[in-house]
Amino acid sequence: MYYSTDYSSPIGEILIVSDGEAIVGLWFYAQKYFMAGIDDTVPDDDLPIFKKVKKFLDDYFNGLNPRIDFRLEPKxxxxxxxxxxxxxxxxxxxxxxxxxxxxxxxxxxxxxxxxxxxxxxxxxxxxxxxxxxxxxxxxxxxxxxxxxxxxxxxxxxxxx
Structure with missing residues (x-):
């Protein structure tokens, strides 16, 4: 099962997808290969890993160089x-x-x-x-x- 949440960045809306433990996808809406290999997701804005990713993105878009402290599992x-x-x-x-x-x-x-x-x-x-x-x-x-x-x-x- 995959979970998803949206993030509003200064340069466009982003979809973040997790398997519950790791990030498996992060796409700008309408980009090529959007959600490739992922059929469906369950919205869940409260998943702990999503809070970490959103904090990372907040810092990144504010010009900081944040460190990734969560798992990435690209397929x-x-x-x-x-x-x-x-x-x-x-x-x-x-x-x-x-x-x-x-x-x-x-x-x-x-x-x-x-x-x-x-x-x-x-x-x-x-x-x-x-x-x-x-x-x-x-x-x-x-x-x-x-x-x-x-x-x-x-x-x-x-x-x-």
Missing amino acids: GSEFRKKVWKILMEIPYGETLTYGEIASKISSKMSAQAVGGAVGHNPISILIPCHRVVGTNGKLTGYAAGLDKKKELLKIEKILS
């Missing part, structure tokens, strides 16, 4: 999970390119394969796929739209 292939683990290692206020992530996995890994995994990240913001950029820092796709990616990068002072 995906082993390859995608490997990419998402690397995303978690990108420090607040910094970026990596798709190519740099690919080279961390294998000398033969393609940036396009990494891009596919990044695009299917089911836990936006917490698994910071917005910190991935194209060659020379060029802003490229973001499942919730480039406008949201730009705003997230501004919050972290990566963009002005």
Whole structure:
């Protein structure tokens, strides 16, 4: 069973989903792959993990660098999970390119394969796929739209 709650961020409405113990999804409404792999949820605004995530998001959107003190359990292939683990290692206020992530996995890994995994990240913001950029820092796709990616990068002072 999955539980859900909404969060009103300064850049759009967000749906947060948990299995009761860990966060399994965090999406902006109408983004690509919204609720991928999750058929139905039971609304529950009082789940303890949701209180922690909302506090994290409040701090994040206020320009702080909060720490995650709750479990994340993204659902995906082993390859995608490997990419998402690397995303978690990108420090607040910094970026990596798709190519740099690919080279961390294998000398033969393609940036396009990494891009596919990044695009299917089911836990936006917490698994910071917005910190991935194209060659020379060029802003490229973001499942919730480039406008949201730009705003997230501004919050972290990566963009002005």
